[in-house]
Amino acid sequence: MRVAVVGAGIAGLTAAWELGRRGHEVVVLDGADHIGGKLLSGHVGGVQLDLGAESVLARRPEAVGLIEAVGLADQLQHPVTTRAGVWTRGAIRPLPPTVLGVPSDLEALAASGIVDDVRAESVPVPDQDVSVGEFVTARAGREVLQRLVEPLLGGVYAGHADALSLRAAAPQLLALGDDPVTAAVAARAAASDAPVAPVFAGLVGGVGTLPQAVADRSGAEVRTGSTVRLVERSGDGWRLLTGPVGDVEEVRADAVVVATPAPATARLLAEVAPDAAFALAGLDYASVALVTIVLAEHFELAGSGFLVPPVDDRFVKAATFSSTKWAWVADSGRTVLRASVGRAGESRALQLGDGELVDRVLANLAEAVGRLPRPADTHVQRWGGALPQYEVGHLDRVATVRSSVASARGLEVCGAAYDGVGIAAVVAGAQAAVTRLLDELGD
Ligand SMILES: Cc1cc2nc3c(=O)[nH]c(=O)nc-3n(C[C@H](O)[C@H](O)[C@H](O)COP(=O)(O)OP(=O)(O)OC[C@H]3O[C@@H](n4cnc5c(N)ncnc54)[C@H](O)[C@@H]3O)c2cc1C
Missing domain, CATH: 3.90.660.20 (Protoporphyrinogen oxidase, mitochondrial; domain 2)
Structure with missing residues (x-):
């Protein structure tokens, strides 16, 4: 089977790798002049550094698994220190242990001087989605939200707790239940003293070196400077138009994986999956x-x-x-x-x-x-x-996209717009998209 993958970020390249290792012919098309999307390494002052994402979550297996599978295991490094601070109230203060900003060690929190007022209220979690801000304020107080949860959430989403969805952006807070402070403190107290595995990993030379390694090992044909402008059905398969205006080229494939950010995906799916396109156009x-x-x-x-x-x-x-x-x-x-x-x-x-x-x-x-x-x-x-920005209702948006895309045989989507913005989640999402595609096509 020949598959066209649109977008050579880590989502598209993971999809290409997964398809390639199962023996499918893959062409990856990216509009930029380099592959990798938000994974980019470059030189500053003579030092090779990450200019985009810099670490992967090592607590879940997908990103580290991909790194190992493409031969970069010997380049893996864990941070020397993950001791972060919060710059507030005139000093860089040690970040106390928390679950995404909800304190789990009240003594350390008091010693940090970051927050004066912590509450531990029990308020039933509603069935419907609410914002992270609403959830935390009602149960732990506004100060915990503003000085701990907001900066931690901001580090991942660059977003605002009052807009972001509890269920999509902070499921670990939802899992703490009605009284998250008491639950976080109890979970920490119950944790064993055994050394815990490192949470994050990076690569010597930067995680920005990962995309090229994936591309090289995937066996795919990878084209840069190839903005895809149209995706349409053509008989049993698909036809894509790519390249600069005035020099447009046609690419034919049996299946298509669209791995671009939501605005581009919305444009590309407008004809073939209009409900998905409409839902994605509203994603900020x-x-x-x-x-x-x-x-x-x-x-x-x-x-x-x-x-x-x-x-x-x-x-x-x-x-x-x-x-x-x-x-x-x-x-x-x-x-x-x-x-x-x-x-x-x-x-x-x-x-x-x-x-x-x-x-x-x-x-x-x-x-x-x-x-x-x-x-x-x-x-x-x-x-x-x-x-x-995974705002309140994001999971419904994703469900709409998935059901609309499922109605177009041989079409899949993946990337940071759907099930998590971190590299590990994006890799997992791309793997799942390939599995769905091959199941659907009986390959
Ligand atoms: C500054 C920054 C720091 C981050 N730090 C971390 C971190 O340390 N750890 C972590 O886990 N995550 C981090 N993230 C998040 C993570 O890097 C991204 O969510 C993830 O890399 C997104 O991958 P993707 O493949 O979905 O999309 P992208 O990387 O955006 O790739 C999409 C690709 O599609 C291409 N494209 C777009 N439109 C078209 C078109 N019409 N035709 C062809 N190609 C097209 C683009 O050129 C791009 O290459 C960070 C993100 C940013 C922005």
Whole structure:
């Protein structure tokens, strides 16, 4: 069978890999001039670094499994430290143990000085979806929401707790039940003292090196500069139009996997799965920028970085001390930091020029960690349409998309728009899409 995959982000490449290893012929088409989507590595100040995503969840098997399957097991590294802080109330304060911001150690929380007022109310969880903000405020109080849950959730979605869906964006909070603080504290107390496996993993050279390894091992034909403009039925199979306007090329396939962000997927499915297209057109994205700073001289930094509660209204949303967090970055001998800027609905910061963005980030960092030595080099990576916002009702939206796509034989969708934005979830989603496709086509 010949399959066309639209999008060479980690979703599309995983789909290509899964199809290729089962002996199918695959062509992957991506509009950008590079593969990998939000996984991108590049050089700043002579150091190879991640300019997009930087780690994978190692607690679930899919991403690490893919890394091993494509021959990069020996490049896997766990962070040297995951000790993060919260920059609030005039200092970087140690982030106490939490379940996605819901405190599980009240003594550590009190010692951190991050929050004064914690409640532990029992309020029945409603059957219908609610926002993370509504759930947490009613049970743990507004301060826990604003100074712990918001910054942690913001680190994943760059979104707002009052809009994000409890069921889709924070199922681990839903699992804590009616009284999440008491449940989180009890779960931590019951946990054994046995050393726990590392939660995250990265790759020497960056997780941005993963896409090329997957592409190389997949056996697929991978084309960049190939924006797909049309997907339509053609007899028993499919016809795609790709390439620059004026030089459009036709690609034919028996099946199609569309692995693009929701706005592009909505356009491509408009004719073949209109209900899915309509549902996807309503999915909002947050745009963010990552500012990477390589210092000219060594600067001592403690911990893996810090998060910033949006209520404090700082320019920087979070900072990672890359050379403290990753041994492979420390090996470069350089002090490297990266800061993220921008949240859902707040794109003003991203309209600044690179120079001003860097200056404002450096000013924030100086306040947080002290005056830094001069940068040897800086880099601004803008990610427009970076992170889908799983707002209240997201699971219904996804169900609509799935049932509409299922009515078009030989069509599948995957990517960060559906079942989780993290790399591991995206890899799992792509694997599931391939399984559904092959089941449907009897292959
Ligand atoms: C700044 C940032 C940091 C992140 N950090 C982490 C992290 O540390 N850990 C983690 O687990 N997750 C992280 N994430 C989330 C994760 O990286 C993404 O959710 C995931 O990589 C998305 O993969 P994808 O394949 O679904 O989409 P994308 O990576 O967006 O890939 C989609 C591809 O489709 C292509 N495309 C779009 N339209 C068309 C078209 N019409 N025709 C052809 N091609 C098209 C694009 O060029 C792109 O290559 C981060 C995300 C961002 C933005």
